[in-house]
Amino acid sequence: MPYFDAASSAPLHPIARQALLAALDEGWADPARLYREGRRARLLLDAARETTAELVGCRPDELVFTPSGTRAVHDGIAGALKARRRAGRHLVVSSVEHSAVLHSAEAHGAAGGDRAAGSDGAVAGDAGGDVTYVPVDRGGRVAPGAYAAALRADTALACLQSANHEVGTEQPVAEAAEECRAAGVPLLVDAAQSLGWGPVAGPWSLLAASAHKWGGPPGVGLLAVRKGTRFAPAGPADEREAGRAPGFENIPAIVATAASLRAVRAEAAAEGARLRALVDRIRARVPETVPDVEVVGDPERRLPHLVTFSCLYVDGEALLHALDRAGFSVSSGSSCTSSTLTPSHVLGAMGVLSEGNVRVSLPPGTSADEVEGFLRALPDAVAGVRAELGAPARGAAEEAPAAGETVVDALGRRCPVPVIELAKVFDRVPVGGTVLVLSDDEAARLDIPAWCEMRGQEYVGEEPAAGGGTGYRVRRTS
Amino acid sequence: MPYFDAASSAPLHPIARQALLAALDEGWADPARLYREGRRARLLLDAARETTAELVGCRPDELVFTPSGTRAVHDGIAGALKARRRAGRHLVVSSVEHSAVLHSAEAHGAAGGDRAAGSDGAVAGDAGGDVTYVPVDRGGRVAPGAYAAALRADTALACLQSANHEVGTEQPVAEAAEECRAAGVPLLVDAAQSLGWGPVAGPWSLLAASAHKWGGPPGVGLLAVRKGTRFAPAGPADEREAGRAPGFENIPAIVATAASLRAVRAEAAAEGARLRALVDRIRARVPETVPDVEVVGDPERRLPHLVTFSCLYVDGEALLHALDRAGFSVSSGSSCTSSTLTPSHVLGAMGVLSEGNVRVSLPPGTSADEVEGFLRALPDAVAGVRAELGAPARGAAEEAPAAGETVVDALGRRCPVPVIELAKVFDRVPVGGTVLVLSDDEAARLDIPAWCEMRGQEYVGEEPAAGGGTGYRVRRTS
Structure with a gap:
C-alpha cells in the first residue's frame, strides 16, 4: 500500500x-x-x-x-x-x-x-x-x-x-x-x-x-x-535550551x-537521484495519460521527491478518496478538501489551477513499481470523479452557438463546478464571444483564469455580480 | 541503584x-x-x-x-x-x-x-x-x-x-x-x-x-x-488541537x-499507600539519625511519595554529590546548587531552612530495602559534608564568652558558611547577648531566621551592613 x-x-x-x-x-x-x-x-x-x-x-x-x-x-x-x-x-x-x-x-x-x-x-x-x-x-x-x-x-x-x-x-x-x-x-x-x-x-x-x-x-x-x-x-522565561x-x-x-x-543524509545523494527519476517519470506520464491536467512547480529547481499536478473538472477531495480506495495515499493543496474552503495560497500565488490538485511526495525507498502502479491507477480515478461531476468531454456540445454573451450561473456551487459549467458551454460560444461565469466560490477566482491559460483563451476580468457573487468574464479566441 | x-x-x-x-x-x-x-x-x-x-x-x-x-x-x-x-x-x-x-x-x-x-x-x-x-x-x-x-x-x-x-x-x-x-x-x-x-x-x-x-x-x-x-x-494561529x-x-x-x-491510576491506591508508609519511615528516621535536620512540608496533607528535609551546616550540592556517590539519586530545592544562587522560592515562602535541602521522591516500585539503604547512607553523607565545611559540633566552643555584640563577618562566603560561622560563635555568647552576621549571600536571609527557629533563639532582624552586605542580628535566649 x-x-x-x-x-x-x-x-x-x-x-x-x-x-x-x-x-x-x-x-x-x-x-x-x-x-x-x-x-x-x-x-x-x-x-x-x-x-x-x-x-x-x-x-x-x-x-x-x-x-x-x-x-x-x-x-x-x-x-x-x-x-x-x-x-x-x-x-x-x-x-x-x-x-x-x-x-x-x-x-x-x-x-x-x-x-x-x-x-x-x-x-x-x-x-x-x-x-x-x-x-x-x-x-x-x-x-x-x-x-x-x-x-x-x-x-x-x-x-x-x-x-x-x-x-x-x-x-x-x-x-x-x-x-x-x-x-x-x-x-x-x-x-x-x-x-x-x-x-x-x-x-x-x-x-x-x-x-x-x-x-x-x-x-x-x-x-x-x-x-x-x-x-x-x-513569552515566559525558561532556563532550558538556552532560554529559547x-x-x-x-x-x-x-x-x-x-x-x-x-x-x-548518508543516503540523500543516491536516494535523491533515484526519486528524482521517478518524479520525472510522473511529470512526463501524467499529462500523457490524463487529459486536462497541469503539472505545477519549477521543473528543474525542485525537491527530488515531490511533484504536484492539478486536474481540470475534478473535486480534489473526491480524487484523494478515489486514489485512497485504489491504495495510494497522496495529499492535496486543493480548495476542494473538507478542511478548508479557500484555495491553496501557494497555487493562488503562482496563478495556477487549484482544482483537482494532487501532491505526490515519495518517501525514501519508494519503488519504481509503486510509481508505475500509481500511474496506471490515476487515469481511471480522475475519469471516475469527472464522470460523477458531469465534466464535459471536449467538443461534446451540440447546440447552436448562442448569440451575445453566455451567462453561466454557478452561484452556490462549489469548486470545480463553476469551471465545469464554463467548459460545458464554451464550445457553443462563437470565437470572439464571451462567457460570464457567476460564482461565489473563492476558488473560481483562481481556477477560471487558470483554465483560460490552459485552454489558450482570454480571461477578461471580474466584476461584482447580482446575488452576492462575482462575474468572471472569458472571451473565446480560438 | x-x-x-x-x-x-x-x-x-x-x-x-x-x-x-x-x-x-x-x-x-x-x-x-x-x-x-x-x-x-x-x-x-x-x-x-x-x-x-x-x-x-x-x-x-x-x-x-x-x-x-x-x-x-x-x-x-x-x-x-x-x-x-x-x-x-x-x-x-x-x-x-x-x-x-x-x-x-x-x-x-x-x-x-x-x-x-x-x-x-x-x-x-x-x-x-x-x-x-x-x-x-x-x-x-x-x-x-x-x-x-x-x-x-x-x-x-x-x-x-x-x-x-x-x-x-x-x-x-x-x-x-x-x-x-x-x-x-x-x-x-x-x-x-x-x-x-x-x-x-x-x-x-x-x-x-x-x-x-x-x-x-x-x-x-x-x-x-x-x-x-x-x-x-x-500567539500565531494553528488549526490543530482546537487551536490551543x-x-x-x-x-x-x-x-x-x-x-x-x-x-x-490503576495502581495508585495500593502504590500510594505503600509509598506513604516508606515516606513516613523517612520522615521519622531522618531526624533521629541526622542531627540538626528539619523535615519540611505538611506532614499529613501531602503527596504519598515525596519528602523534603533540610540539614543545617550543609552545602546542598555537596550532599547531593555524596549521596550520588553512595548510589542514591535525589534532588534539592536548595540555594546551594550550581544552577542558581538564590534560595528555593518555595522554602523561602514557607520560612523554613533552605540549606542542605534534600528532596526524596520515590517512583512506583521503590522497595523498602532501597529506602533502608538510603536511611543508612544518609548520616555519613551529611557528616562528611559537615566535616569538610568545618561545621560546629554542639557545645564545642571552648573560648570565653565575648562581651557585647559578637560580629561574624561572612561577607563573600556562600551558603551554608554564614550559618556555620554563626553557630560556631553562638555557644560563646552569653544568654541575652547578640550576634550580628554580615553576609551578602541571599540564602542567609532565609537560613539565619530558620536557624533561630530550629534552635529556639530570637531572630532580631536585619540591617544594611558596610561593605554591601546585610547584617542579621540574633539574640541568645537560652
Whole structure:
C-alpha cells in the first residue's frame, strides 16, 4: 500500500526507531540534575546537539530543539522580531510560505505578535506590524533581487522557505540571504522540506526545521540562531535550551532526530537521484495519460521527491478518496478538501489551477513499481470523479452557438463546478464571444483564469455580480 | 541503584514504552489527512484523548495535548489572561507555584504577557499586569479563604498547584476553586505533581499536567479548559488541537500518555499507600539519625511519595554529590546548587531552612530495602559534608564568652558558611547577648531566621551592613 505523502510526514526511519528505543532507557531523566541519570541524559542531549548542528551547518551552541517545526517557526520569528523592535516592525515573507510562517506574519501584522482580537472580547496588545509578501513566478519561485527590493530601513526580519511544501520548488535562499545580509536584516529560513536532503547554503541568520518531515520522530523541531543574530525569546522565561525553547527536553526523540538526520543524509545523494527519476517519470506520464491536467512547480529547481499536478473538472477531495480506495495515499493543496474552503495560497500565488490538485511526495525507498502502479491507477480515478461531476468531454456540445454573451450561473456551487459549467458551454460560444461565469466560490477566482491559460483563451476580468457573487468574464479566441 | 527523584521525571512506565512502540508504527501520519494512514492516526489520537479526559475528569473536547507541562502552563495562563483582558489584568498565584507558573506571572507582570525588556533593546509591548502572590504557612499550604481574599474585581485568573513539587504539600484546590467560582474568576490548577495519583477535585476551570511526571513519555503535556471558560490562544494561529496547541501532534507519545496514566491510576491506591508508609519511615528516621535536620512540608496533607528535609551546616550540592556517590539519586530545592544562587522560592515562602535541602521522591516500585539503604547512607553523607565545611559540633566552643555584640563577618562566603560561622560563635555568647552576621549571600536571609527557629533563639532582624552586605542580628535566649 504505497504512501506518497512524505511531505506531510515521513514514516519513521528505522534508525530513528532504534535510537528512540535506546534513548528511552537512557535519556528519560532531567538533564539539569547532578546525579548519574541526569548526567547520562545530559550526555545524550549534548551529543545529539553536536551531531545535528554539524548536519545543519551551525555551531552546537547556535542550535536548540523545539517541540515541533511549527514551534520553531513561531518562536523563531517572534524572538527575532522582538529583538529588533527598535529597528522596526516590518516583516518580509514570500507569498508561498508554510502556514506556520504566514500565521506568524498575520499575528505580527494584526497585533505585534499577538493574535488579532476575536469575538471573545480580547483586544490587541499594541500596534500591528507591517508585512510584505514577496510574489513568486508561475513556477512558485521568488525572483532574484526580490528580497533586496522588499527590504526597507525598518525591516526587522525576512523569511524564506528553502523549498516549497506544496509544489517542491526550491527558492534562491543563498541569494536572498546575501541580499538580506547586505541590508543588515536577518533571514529566517524555513528548511522543513529540504533539511533531510542537505544543508541550507548562504549566510542565513535563523533556520527552522522539523524532524518528522525527514523520517525523524514527531515532537522535535530545530531552531538555529547564528551568533551575532539578535534574539529575544518571547513569552515566559525558561532556563532550558538556552532560554529559547521552554519545557522539559524530549531527549529520546532528540537522540532519534540526530541519528535519523545523519542516516537520511548518508543516503540523500543516491536516494535523491533515484526519486528524482521517478518524479520525472510522473511529470512526463501524467499529462500523457490524463487529459486536462497541469503539472505545477519549477521543473528543474525542485525537491527530488515531490511533484504536484492539478486536474481540470475534478473535486480534489473526491480524487484523494478515489486514489485512497485504489491504495495510494497522496495529499492535496486543493480548495476542494473538507478542511478548508479557500484555495491553496501557494497555487493562488503562482496563478495556477487549484482544482483537482494532487501532491505526490515519495518517501525514501519508494519503488519504481509503486510509481508505475500509481500511474496506471490515476487515469481511471480522475475519469471516475469527472464522470460523477458531469465534466464535459471536449467538443461534446451540440447546440447552436448562442448569440451575445453566455451567462453561466454557478452561484452556490462549489469548486470545480463553476469551471465545469464554463467548459460545458464554451464550445457553443462563437470565437470572439464571451462567457460570464457567476460564482461565489473563492476558488473560481483562481481556477477560471487558470483554465483560460490552459485552454489558450482570454480571461477578461471580474466584476461584482447580482446575488452576492462575482462575474468572471472569458472571451473565446480560438 | 535507587532513583529517588520521581518528582523531576519518573522512569518510563513499561506500559508507556509498550504503547509508544505500537503507536510508532501506527500513529506517525498526519491525522488531518484523508488517507488510511491519516485516519489511523486520527483514531489513535481520538482514543487517547477520550481515555485521558476521563482520567482527568473532563470532556474530550475540553482537553488538548501540548508539547510539555511547561507549555501547557504557559499557554494556558496566556490564553486565559488574554480572553479576560476586559475583566482586568490582575493575576493571583500562590507563592509556592512551579517556576512555569511564576515565570508566566512575571511575564504578565512585566509586560502584559511579554517578557520584560532586556539588554537587547527590546521594549515592553504594553502596560504590565498586576500579580498577587498568596502566602503559605510553614507547611507550605495556602490558608482556607486566602484565594477569596486575594480576588479583586479586576482579577482575570487565579492559579494554584494541586500539590507542591518541592515539599509535597497538597493545596486546598477544591476550596480555592469554589472561592474562585463564587467570584466568577477562572482557576487554573497546575496538577503536574498529582495527576498520576488521582483527578483534581473541585470546579476548576483550567488544568495543566505533564506526562513524564507520572511515568509517561517526555514531550506531552495536558491542558484542559472546561466549557464556559473563556480562552483566547495567544500567539500565531494553528488549526490543530482546537487551536490551543500549535504544531504537529506527537501521537505515539500521546498514546503512551493515555496508556500510562490509566496504568498508574490503576495502581495508585495500593502504590500510594505503600509509598506513604516508606515516606513516613523517612520522615521519622531522618531526624533521629541526622542531627540538626528539619523535615519540611505538611506532614499529613501531602503527596504519598515525596519528602523534603533540610540539614543545617550543609552545602546542598555537596550532599547531593555524596549521596550520588553512595548510589542514591535525589534532588534539592536548595540555594546551594550550581544552577542558581538564590534560595528555593518555595522554602523561602514557607520560612523554613533552605540549606542542605534534600528532596526524596520515590517512583512506583521503590522497595523498602532501597529506602533502608538510603536511611543508612544518609548520616555519613551529611557528616562528611559537615566535616569538610568545618561545621560546629554542639557545645564545642571552648573560648570565653565575648562581651557585647559578637560580629561574624561572612561577607563573600556562600551558603551554608554564614550559618556555620554563626553557630560556631553562638555557644560563646552569653544568654541575652547578640550576634550580628554580615553576609551578602541571599540564602542567609532565609537560613539565619530558620536557624533561630530550629534552635529556639530570637531572630532580631536585619540591617544594611558596610561593605554591601546585610547584617542579621540574633539574640541568645537560652
